[in-house]
Amino acid sequence: MMVYRLLFVLLIAGYVICIVPFAAYMKNRPVAVKLGYVPSAEVLRVAVGDQKLLVAHIAVVKVLVYFGTLVENLQKKIVLPPEYQNMYTTLQTVVKLDPYNNDTYYFAQAAFTWEVGRAKEVNQMLDYGMKYRTWDYMLPFFAGFNAAYFLKQYEPAARYMQRAAELSGNPLLTNLAARYYYESDKSKIGIDFLEMMEKGAKDEQTRKLYRLRRTALQAVLSIQAAVSQFREQNGRLPGRLDELIEYGLLKRLPEDPYGGSFYLDNSGTVRTTSKFAFREQKK
Amino acid sequence: MKNFRVLLEATLKGFIRDRLFQFLLVCALFIFLIIPALSLFSMRQVQELSVTLSLSAISIILLILTVILGSTSVWRDLDRRYLASILGLPISRTSYILGKFFGIVLFIMTGCILLGLVATAVIALVSVQHPSDIPVRWFQIWLAILLDGLKYILVAAVALLFSSLSTSFYFPFIATLVIYFCGSASQEVYEYIISDYGKTLSVVTHTVISAIYYCIPNFAAFDFKVQAVYLLPVSVQGFLFTGAYFLIYTSIILMIAVWAFNKRELA
Numbered sequence: 449m450m451v452y453r454l455l456f457v458l459l460i461a462g463y464v465i466c467i468v469p470f471a472a473y474m475k476n477r478p479v480a481v482k483l484g485y486v487p488s489a490e491v492l493r494v495a496v497g498d499q500k501l502l503v504a505h506i507a508v509v510k511v512l513v514y515f516g517t518l519v520e521n522l523q524k525k526i527v528l529p530p531e532y533q534n535m536y537t538t539l540q541t542v543v544k545l546d547p548y549n550n551d552t553y554y555f556a557q558a559a560f561t562w563e564v565g566r567a568k569e570v571n572q573m574l575d576y577g578m579k580y581r582t583w584d585y586m587l588p589f590f591a592g593f594n595a596a597y598f599l600k601q602y603e604p605a606a607r608y609m610q611r612a613a614e615l616s617g618n619p620l621l622t623n624l625a626a627r628y629y630y631e632s633d634k635s636k637i638g639i640d641f642l643e644m645m646e647k648g649a650k651d652e653q654t655r656k657l658y659r660l661r662r663t664a665l666q667a668v669l670s671i672q673a674a675v676s677q678f679r680e681q682n683g684r685l686p687g688r689l690d691e692l693i694e695y696g697l698l699k700r701l702p703e704d705p706y707g708g709s710f711y712l713d714n715s716g717t718v719r720t721t722s723k724f725a726f727r728e729q730k731k
Numbered sequence: 732m733k734n735f736r737v738l739l740e741a742t743l744k745g746f747i748r749d750r751l752f753q754f755l756l757v758c759a760l761f762i763f764l765i766i767p768a769l770s771l772f773s774m775r776q777v778q779e780l781s782v783t784l785s786l787s788a789i790s791i792i793l794l795i796l797t798v799i800l801g802s803t804s805v806w807r808d809l810d811r812r813y814l815a816s817i818l819g820l821p822i823s824r825t826s827y828i829l830g831k832f833f834g835i836v837l838f839i840m841t842g843c844i845l846l847g848l849v850a851t852a853v854i855a856l857v858s859v860q861h862p863s864d865i866p867v868r869w870f871q872i873w874l875a876i877l878l879d880g881l882k883y884i885l886v887a888a889v890a891l892l893f894s895s896l897s898t899s900f901y902f903p904f905i906a907t908l909v910i911y912f913c914g915s916a917s918q919e920v921y922e923y924i925i926s927d928y929g930k931t932l933s934v935v936t937h938t939v940i941s942a943i944y945y946c947i948p949n950f951a952a953f954d955f956k957v958q959a960v961y962l963l964p965v966s967v968q969g970f971l972f973t974g975a976y977f978l979i980y981t982s983i984i985l986m987i988a989v990w991a992f993n994k995r996e997l998a
């Protein structure tokens with residue numbers, strides 16, 4: 449009996465010693481491990497029976513938590529390579545299990561257009577979602593923006609936006625639909641869109657993400673305006689962006705919130721070394 | 732009729748007094764308590780997630796209750812040697828099986844109502860705190876709960892059928908679970924084989940899968956969760972078909988169970 453008690457106390461002590469480093473290890477595991485593998489939709493549809501909605505929600509929450517960790521780390525200047533392909537495949541599985549799942553479309557729009565440049569694939573997903581969420585104006589609104597801003601397809605963009613305007617009854621969207629036919633100032637369209645998204649975002653993490661991009665685009669817009677003014681005044685492009693400060697057109701050069709440096713390309717367009725993107729995982 | 736009522740009451744009381752079921756109900760309450768917090772993981776559909784989690788919790792709890800109740804109720808009486816004493820009384824074997832079945836039905840429906848009430852409170856709380864573009868329609872939610880209840884009554888009938896055939900605990904338990912999972916997946920598999928993919932299958936495979944689809948219970952018919960979560964219209968025709976299917980299929984299974992139990996040698 450004594451030996452039994454001693455063993456029990458030893459085990460408890462061992463547990464107490466192990467649990468703190470174990471918890472630290474679990475917390476600091478590489479994020480890539482945390483996203484993990486989700487079986488294909490065809491297998492899941494058969495395997496999970498009447499729990500399709502639950503499994504879809506679990507999969508999308510898994511992606512949201514994973515991506516939230518990446519954004520948090522980015523704010524702490526820790527850049528981790530995201531598993532974009534794995535995230536996208538998981539979201540495709542989710543919509544096959546639950547085509548009504550709004551989180552999926554919302555997140556795909558937030559994560560796969562700007563950083564990864566998958567606007568075409570996101571629009572395919574949104575087209576699929578529109579067949580089910582027939583009342584939801586956000587899906588055509590997203591698709592319209594993607595078509596105009598990323599794919600430069602202004603006619604389909606206007607059609608999407610018109611559908612969004614009809615569903616929502618929001619005159620602003622009608623206005624946007626009209627602007628997509630004529631507007632050519634891409635950065636301004638982007639800022640307007642991001643402002644609207646930021647206001648509508650319900651969670652702080654997504655709001656921060658939109659704010660980050662809006663700040664970046666505002667920086668580009670202010671430098672581009674100064675470059676245009678410089679060209680008008682001097683009949684040439686500035687050799688360095690610092691010249692804009694020397695000529696009093698900018699008080700200081702704005703920072704790229706993605707951590708890159710702004711520069712001018714040969715055509716006089718403002719670019720940045722970060723390309724406004726998190727680093728993607730190399731295969 | 733009196734014997735049947737006595738058996739039904741005894742079965743129901745036995746379940747209520749069972750520590751295992753009391754423990755399951757406590758677990759269920761705990762799950763419902765954490766649903767409002769879990770729902771916050773959603774970005775845009777907190778209320779919808781709370782409805783999904785509540786309906787899924789009810790479904791999983793009822794599945795555990797039904798499989799255990801259905802597959803152990805006859806086995807327990809046999810194991811404790813109660814069955815011989817009961818059947819020594821002027822009680823027919825048919826009354827015994829039906830008494831067991833309706834005891835389970837009453838327990839499932841009581842569980843359904845209790846869990847449904849807790850789910851209603853949880854969903855109401857979440858929907859007030861995080862209103863969605865999609866309003867909550869209690870009719871759709873309660874319809875989904877009711878149909879889930881009917882599904883598990885059918886599962887209980889299947890479990891009782893297996894219990895009537897076997898003296899073992901394991902056979903009815905495992906066989907019921909297998910039928911449950913096959914019956915939940917059969918619609919998906921059937922739709923898969925009648926799609927373009929099915930053209931690549933041999934006629935024999937096609938016929939065998941189709942035959943299985945028509946023979947085993949189709950539990951997918953009772954799944955009205957998506958209508959409840961996203962407020963989609965409920966087809967009256969679909970509801971009536973499901974109701975008729977439930978009545979006919981359950982009656983057939985019960986009749987086979989009664990027949991098998993009457994034929995069985997009980998030492």
